[in-house]
Amino acid sequence: MKTDFAKLDRAFNPRTIVVVGDKGDNKYLWLTAQSEFKGALYSVQIAPQEFDGIAALGVKNFTSLMDVPDPIDLAIVSVPRVVAPRVLDDCIQKGVAAAHFFTSGFAETSTKEGINLEKILIEKSQAANFHLIGPNCMGIYNPRVGVKQSPIQYSGIAGPIGLISQSGTHAINFSIEAHLHGLNISKSVSFGNGIILDSADYLEYFAQDKDIEAIGIYIEGPKDGQRFFRVLKETAARKPVVIWKGGRTDAGSRAIASHTGALAAQAAVWDAAVRQCGAVTAANMEELIDILKAIIYLRPVKGDRVAITGGSGGLSVAVADAFAEAGLQVPRLTRKSYDEFASFFSLIGGGYQNPVDTGNANSREMKRILSILEADDNIDNIVLLLTARYKSMYLTDQIINATIDMRNSTSKPVAAILSYSFSAEYMEKAQTLIKKLQDGGIPTFVSLERGALALKKTLEYYRSKNSQKTE
Amino acid sequence: MKTDFAKLDRAFNPRTIVVVGDKGDNKYLWLTAQSEFKGALYSVQIAPQEFDGIAALGVKNFTSLMDVPDPIDLAIVSVPRVVAPRVLDDCIQKGVAAAHFFTSGFAETSTKEGINLEKILIEKSQAANFHLIGPNCMGIYNPRVGVKQSPIQYSGIAGPIGLISQSGTHAINFSIEAHLHGLNISKSVSFGNGIILDSADYLEYFAQDKDIEAIGIYIEGPKDGQRFFRVLKETAARKPVVIWKGGRTDAGSRAIASHTGALAAQAAVWDAAVRQCGAVTAANMEELIDILKAIIYLRPVKGDRVAITGGSGGLSVAVADAFAEAGLQVPRLTRKSYDEFASFFSLIGGGYQNPVDTGNANSREMKRILSILEADDNIDNIVLLLTARYKSMYLTDQIINATIDMRNSTSKPVAAILSYSFSAEYMEKAQTLIKKLQDGGIPTFVSLERGALALKKTLEYYRSKNSQKTE
Numbered sequence: 001m002k003t004d005f006a007k008l009d010r011a012f013n014p015r016t017i018v019v020v021g022d023k024g025d026n027k028y029l030w031l032t033a034q035s036e037f038k039g040a041l042y043s044v045q046i047a048p049q050e051f052d053g054i055a056a057l058g059v060k061n062f063t064s065l066m067d068v069p070d071p072i073d074l075a076i077v078s079v080p081r082v083v084a085p086r087v088l089d090d091c092i093q094k095g096v097a098a099a100h101f102f103t104s105g106f107a108e109t110s111t112k113e114g115i116n117l118e119k120i121l122i123e124k125s126q127a128a129n130f131h132l133i134g135p136n137c138m139g140i141y142n143p144r145v146g147v148k149q150s151p152i153q154y155s156g157i158a159g160p161i162g163l164i165s166q167s168g169t170h171a172i173n174f175s176i177e178a179h180l181h182g183l184n185i186s187k188s189v190s191f192g193n194g195i196i197l198d199s200a201d202y203l204e205y206f207a208q209d210k211d212i213e214a215i216g217i218y219i220e221g222p223k224d225g226q227r228f229f230r231v232l233k234e235t236a237a238r239k240p241v242v243i244w245k246g247g248r249t250d251a252g253s254r255a256i257a258s259h260t261g262a263l264a265a266q267a268a269v270w271d272a273a274v275r276q277c278g279a280v281t282a283a284n285m286e287e288l289i290d291i292l293k294a295i296i297y298l299r300p301v302k303g304d305r306v307a308i309t310g311g312s313g314g315l316s317v318a319v320a321d322a323f324a325e326a327g328l329q330v331p332r333l334t335r336k337s338y339d340e341f342a343s344f345f346s347l348i349g350g351g352y353q354n355p356v357d358t359g360n361a362n363s364r365e366m367k368r369i370l371s372i373l374e375a376d377d378n379i380d381n382i383v384l385l386l387t388a389r390y391k392s393m394y395l396t397d398q399i400i401n402a403t404i405d406m407r408n409s410t411s412k413p414v415a416a417i418l419s420y421s422f423s424a425e426y427m428e429k430a431q432t433l434i435k436k437l438q439d440g441g442i443p444t445f446v447s448l449e450r451g452a453l454a455l456k457k458t459l460e461y462y463r464s465k466n467s468q469k470t471e
Numbered sequence: 472m473k474t475d476f477a478k479l480d481r482a483f484n485p486r487t488i489v490v491v492g493d494k495g496d497n498k499y500l501w502l503t504a505q506s507e508f509k510g511a512l513y514s515v516q517i518a519p520q521e522f523d524g525i526a527a528l529g530v531k532n533f534t535s536l537m538d539v540p541d542p543i544d545l546a547i548v549s550v551p552r553v554v555a556p557r558v559l560d561d562c563i564q565k566g567v568a569a570a571h572f573f574t575s576g577f578a579e580t581s582t583k584e585g586i587n588l589e590k591i592l593i594e595k596s597q598a599a600n601f602h603l604i605g606p607n608c609m610g611i612y613n614p615r616v617g618v619k620q621s622p623i624q625y626s627g628i629a630g631p632i633g634l635i636s637q638s639g640t641h642a643i644n645f646s647i648e649a650h651l652h653g654l655n656i657s658k659s660v661s662f663g664n665g666i667i668l669d670s671a672d673y674l675e676y677f678a679q680d681k682d683i684e685a686i687g688i689y690i691e692g693p694k695d696g697q698r699f700f701r702v703l704k705e706t707a708a709r710k711p712v713v714i715w716k717g718g719r720t721d722a723g724s725r726a727i728a729s730h731t732g733a734l735a736a737q738a739a740v741w742d743a744a745v746r747q748c749g750a751v752t753a754a755n756m757e758e759l760i761d762i763l764k765a766i767i768y769l770r771p772v773k774g775d776r777v778a779i780t781g782g783s784g785g786l787s788v789a790v791a792d793a794f795a796e797a798g799l800q801v802p803r804l805t806r807k808s809y810d811e812f813a814s815f816f817s818l819i820g821g822g823y824q825n826p827v828d829t830g831n832a833n834s835r836e837m838k839r840i841l842s843i844l845e846a847d848d849n850i851d852n853i854v855l856l857l858t859a860r861y862k863s864m865y866l867t868d869q870i871i872n873a874t875i876d877m878r879n880s881t882s883k884p885v886a887a888i889l890s891y892s893f894s895a896e897y898m899e900k901a902q903t904l905i906k907k908l909q910d911g912g913i914p915t916f917v918s919l920e921r922g923a924l925a926l927k928k929t930l931e932y933y934r935s936k937n938s939q940k941t942e
Contacts, residue, residue, distance in 0.1 A: 081819070105819035114818075136820075152860070167785025169830070180893040220788060246788040249795030251825075254803075255788040258822030283796075284789065284920065314638025317691060317717040317726040318755065324720030325754075332725075347585075348552070348576035349607075351729030354722075359640070389623070422651040422902075422917070424895035431893075446893070449755065 003201045005208070007131045011098035012142055012187050012205075014073035015039040018096075020065060020087050021079035021103075024053045029151070030076045030102065031057050036146035036155040042068050065090040074147070075099040076139060081106065081113075084135065085120045091130065098131035098197075100139030106193055108136055108261040118195060125196045136260065137192025138168030141175060143185055152176065159184020160213035160296055162206035164199055166191060166260050167246065170218045170285065178289045180431075181446075182438040183296065186211045193260050198223045200231040207235040214240040214295055216288050220247050220256040229273055236278035237468065240295045240461055244282040245270050278464045280457050287453060290445055291461075294454035297443035298413040301459040303380030305329045307373040309366070310385035310399065312349075312359020319385060319417070319448045320355055326452035328459075330354055337376045344368070355385075363395060367402040374410050381455060382406070384416040384442070388430040396433065404440030413458075416444040417451040474672045476679070478602045482569035483613055483658050483676075485544035486510040489536060489567075491558050492550035492574075495524045500622070501547045501573065502528050507617035507626040513539050536561040545618070546570040547610060552577065552584075555606065556591045562601065569602035569668075571610030577664055579607055579731055589666060596667045607731065608663025609639030612646060614656055623647065630655020631684035631767055633677035635670055637662060637731050638717065641689045641756065649760045651902075652917075653909040654767065657682045664731050669694045671702040678706040685711040685766055687759050691718050691727045700744055707749035708939065711766045711932055714745050715753040749935045751928050758924060761916055762932075765925035768914035769884040772930040774851030776800045778844040780837070781856035781870065783820075783830020790856060790888070790919045791826055797923035799930075801825055808847045815839070826856075834866060838873040845881050852926060853877070855887040855913070859901040867904065875911030884929075887915040888922040 016039055019030040023045070031054065034041050043054045043061040054061045062068055065075070065087070075096045077087050084103050091099045106118035118135070125132045133139055138149035141163075146155040150172045161178065163185060165171035171190035178184070187209065189202050199222045206212050215235065222228035235241055247256040248267040271281045280295075282288040306328050308319050320330045333341075333354050341352040349360035356362075356369055373382050384403050386396065407414040416437050420430035434444040445451035487510055490501040494516070502525065505512050514525045514532040525532045533539055536546070536558070546567045548558050555574050562570045576582075577589035589606070596603045604610055609620035612634075617626040621643045632649065634656060636642035642661035649655070658680065660673050670693050677683050686706065693699035706712055718727040719738040742752045751766075753759040777799050779790050791801045804812075804825050812823040820831035827833075827840055844853050855874050857867065878885040887908050891901035905915040916922035 108822075109818040111818060165785070167788070169783055170785040170789075177893060218785065220785075246785060246792065248792045251795040251801035252788050252792035254801075254824050255791040255822070255826055255828070258818075258824050258828065259784050259788055284793070286918075312640055313730050314636070314641040314689065314691075314717060317638070317723050317730055318641075320726040321717065321719045321723035322755070324722040330722035330725075347580040347582065347729075351579075351726070353725050353729050355726055357726070357729065422648060422898070424899045424902075427893070427898050428895045431895075447757075 001126055001129055001196060003197065003204065004129070004131065005205060007097045008205050010073040011131065011133070012140055013145055014147060016042070016070040016072050017074045017076065017147065018042045018044055018065065018068055018072050019076045019078065020044040021077060021083070022054070023047065023050050026078065028053060028057060030078050031059050032151045033148040034146070035151070036148070038145050040070055044068070065094050068094070072096040074140065076102060078102040081117050084117060085124060088121060088124050088130070088132070092124065092128040098133055100133040100137065101135035102137065102139065104136035104192070106135055108193060108258060110258070118193065122195050130196070132196040133189065134192045135195065138171055138190035141171065141185060141188040149188070149190060154179055157184050158211065159186055161185050161292055162209065162212035162215045163188035164191070164202045164206065164215065165189070165218040166194065166199070166220045167218055168192065174216065174218070174285060174288065177285065178292070181289055181293060182434065183289060183293045194223060200224065200228045203231050203235050207238055212239065214242070214292050216292050217241065217243040218288070219243060219245055220260050229277055232274070232279055233277040241279040242282050242288055242291045242295070243274050243279055244284065244288045248283070275464065278468050280461050286450060287457070290450050290454040291457045293443045294415065294458040295461060297438065297441060298415065298458055299411060301381060301413050301455065301462050304459055305331050305378055305380045306383055306455065307333070307354055307356070307376065307379040307381070308383045308385060309356035309369055309373065310358055310363070311355055312357055315385065316351070316355040316357040322448035323452045326449070326456045328452060328456055331378050333376050334378050337372050340372050363399065366399045370402055370406045374406055374412060379412070381413045381415070383451065383455070384414070386416060386418045386433060388418060388420045388426045388433060400433065400436055400440070403442060404437070407440065407442055413455070414442050415451060415455060416442050417448055418444050419447055472597055472600055472667060474668065474675065475600070475602065476676055478568045479676050481544040482602065482604070483611055484616055485618060487513070487541040487543050488545045488547065488618065489513045489515055489539055489543050490547045490549065491515040491536060492548060492554070493525070494518065494521050497549065499524060499528060501549050502530050503622045504619040505617070506622070507619070509616050511541055515539070536565050539565070543567040545611065547573065549573040552588050555588060556595060559592055559595050559601070559603070563595065563599040569604055571604040571608065572606035573608065573610065575607035575663070577606055579664060579729060581729070589664065593666050601667070603667040604660065605663045606666065609642055609661035612642065612656060612659040620659070620661060625650055628655050629682065630657055632656050632763055633680065633683035633686045634659035635662070635673045635677065635686065636660070636689040637665065637670070637691045638689055639663065645687065645689070645756060645759065648756065649763070652760055652764060653905065654760060654764045665694060671695065671699045674702050674706050678709055683710065685713070685763050687763050688712065688714040689759070690714060690716055691731050700748055703745070703750055704748040712750040713753050713759055713762045713766070714750055715755065715759045716741050719754070746935065749939050751932045757921060761921050761925040762928045764914045765886065765929040766932060768909065768912060769886065769929055770882060772852060772884050772926065772933050775930055776802050776849060776851045777854055777926065778804070778825055778827070778847065778850040778852070779854045779856060780827035780840055780844065781829055781834070782826055783828055786856065787822070787826040787828040793919035794923045797920070797927045799923060799927055802849050804847050805849050808843050811843050834870065837870045841873055841877045845877055845883060850883070852884045852886070854922065854926070855885070857887060857889045857904060859889060859891045859897045859904060871904065871907055871911070874913060875908070878911060878913050884926070885913050886922060886926055887913050888919055889915050890918055
């Protein structure tokens with residue numbers, strides 16, 4: 001099948017959406033999810049007992065897709081699996097640009113009936129070159145126009161991230177978690193069994209979408225590995241791609257079989273192939289969010305030598321361990337820097353070997369400390385440690401402002417780490433500080449390990465990019 | 472020096488505390504920290520400008536330690552380093568049971584003056600067999616009697632954990648974080664440079680304390696490695712010990728040198744020695760908390776085969792990967808279990824290969840699902856997945872109740888994982904659910920990876936314990 005980007009443009013930026021088969025049992029999930037949609041929303045439902053519920057949502061219902069007056073850009077299909085082929089017939093006949101089949105119960109169940117029904121969907125779609133998304137998935141999310149995969153997603157904001165996820169749970173969780181960490185979606189698709197449009201198709205489409213600056217992928221297994229890696233390499237040459245592969249282990253692979261029916265690959269082989277293409281691997285949701293955030297916010301990372309400041313005592317030891325264990329260097333500073341520190345820095349309750357431990361009065365000298373680290377030839381990257389538990393918000397604000405000022409006048413990547421307590425109070429404080437830092441262009445990570453890994457992976461991305469340039 | 476447990480009993484359970492040298496510049500940190508102390512609290516301060524501030528706290532001040540009328544169980548010393556030897560003289564002369572020196576600026580600064588002053592403290596203490604805690608540390612925490620290392624710590628609660636930490640930051644952070652995760656302190660000590668009483672002394676003391684069920688350690692380096700590992704082995708034979716070693720890398724070791732001046736050991740050698748002693752290694756604060764929690768709450772872990780249920784779709788894949796990557800098995804269930812599942816379990820949007828994916832109507836059958844897993848001969852441990860984002864709290868409560876019921880009637884370890892969003896709202900919900908689970912005896916972890924690691928380490932602990940028995 002030939003992917004038609006014009007059809008995908010209509011599906012991802014629809015003017016008219018039709019939800020087929022939404023019902024009260026499911027709390028009208030799909031109509032409710034589109035309540036902030038800026039275009040025309042219709043329902044198709046033949047069961048009379050649902051008519052009042054649909055009318056109560058202010059949505060016009062038709063008893064046949066053929067009766068909908070407008071051209072349909074996106075159909076969201078939530079019908080029992082046995083009805084799916086008939087709805088697909090209607091979509092094709094009506095000239096729907098693309099249909100997202102939420103309906104599940106196909107090959108992923110390993111049942112004869114499921115496998116057979118999936119085969120019918122494939123044959124019909126292929127014959128008509130019909131753009132079917134799914135089945136067994138949560139479909140499209142475009143927060144700008146209010147097309148959503150779940151009522152709990154945000155709308156009205158447009159971010160730089162394109163997300164391609166075989167899992168609907170991960171697609172929705174990513175959008176919410178990344179948003180809470182200050183990273184927003186441009187477009188996202190959950191594609192489940194991927195029987196017609198597969199990961200490579202979405203990747204090709206997102207590669208040419210100018211609103212998407214970086215792409216995140218959760219994948220269980222591409223249908224056509226060779227094509228996937230070819231498209232991945234082409235895409236990664238144009239914009240950063242970070243991939244979380246589900247089913248890295250035998251146990252995970254077995255879970256995949258009953259989830260989307262994809263075939264598993266050996267983790268080491270997969271990782272090597274991804275890196276070969278110039279893309280970056282992530283091992284879980286947190287890494288996917290953190291690495292994309294680092295890549296979007298950071299200046300190009302050119303080396304592995306990190307200066308760290310802001311911590312105190314045991315925390316300085318822990319952060320040095322975390323960065324070194326992630327494969328980064330926390331080197332000694334230059335003689336020149338040490339001489340400057342010696343001229344003012346109090347060693348009582350502090351230290352400046354690197355990490356520059358400011359768990360004492362030295363924290364008031366952060367501007368000076370940062371300027372020494374910025375000028376140090378042994379240092380490629382600067383990391384600020386903060387805590388949401390500081391007593392003095394005034395001092396914390398001063399430190400943040402000094403770091404943002406420095407960030408705006410250096411070519412060195414600057415990141416921050418702000419660990420928070422497992423309490424709502426400290427989390428709220430942490431979020432305020434993180435927003436301030438990120439509004440100032442400084443990506444902020446919520447644990448030592450997460451910050452270290454995100455920086456390391458961003459370095460890997462730039463190294464791979466540079467080595468491909470010189471090939 | 473011979474450790475005198477009677478002196479330590481007085482210091483850890485004091486009836487009289489004297490704070491020496493507290494001042495307004497430091498917001499009377501140490502007097503404020505003891506504001507919930509149930510015994511007699513006095514101040515010793517010679518600076519007249521501090522008298523009003525101390526009186527305002529309702530604390531009686533003396534201008535000499537010798538004037539304090541009661542026998543002193545614990546002195547907390549917060550004076551400039553040059554004054555430290557004179558205060559130590561007074562403590563010795565007055566017969567103080569033990570003194571915690573918050574004062575820093577000794578050998579950890581690598582300055583001649585600091586090294587020399589530390590030497591004087593050592594000589595004086597050794598000559599008098601004086602029990603000096605520190606210097607350069609946060610001292611003792613006993614929440615039951617209200618002796619605290621920081622005003623932000625809790626009091627009035629007694630938990631099962633003894634914590635020995637070379638770092639004051641980590642000691643305080645551990646107490647607060649572990650508490651937020653439902654794990655409380657019996658006694659804790661931050662011992663900094665450990666020039667007189669060292670890690671091994673506190674370990675010996677906590678080993679014989681009947682209120683302490685498990686011991687956590689943050690250590691940068693023991694003074695006497697041979698003695699430390701001997702005491703560790705003796706202690707680990709009596710109760711679980713979990714150790715987080717700071718300075719696992721060259722960068723971390725350098726940070727240690729300016730923190731507490733301890734000598735670093737190679738990480739692999741250290742880990743092997745710890746395991747040889749029957750203790751458990753942790754790589755960071757999170758692991759220290761999670762492993763102690765698992766060991767305190769779980770029934771003995773006898774095997775590595777885990778059944779997981781409660782997740783949905785992509786989450787089932789992710790949890791299977793996380794447990795397998797932690798070195799645990801997520802095996803197929805028995806034929807008998809599969810036959811039972813086949814009789815009622817809907818495969819549409821679910822699966823029961825293990826993980827048992829209940830992201831559909833099957834979640835209403837959790838009682839039945841758990842009972843099948845409990846009886847399955849291929850399964851040693853059962854893990855429940857929950858989310859704070861469930862729509863139906865009624866269903867969530869039913870699932871939690873069913874799991875607690877099962878936990879109370881099985882010898883298999885039962886744990887739960889509840890991931891939460893980076894938002895205050897979901898964190899509050901998560902905390903409510905975690906409390907409910909843990910009150911029911913089910914340790915609950917806040918990410919897939921953290922849960923997997925805690926279970927794996929607890930299994931390692933029991934395997935080591937059993938192999939030592941049979942030696």
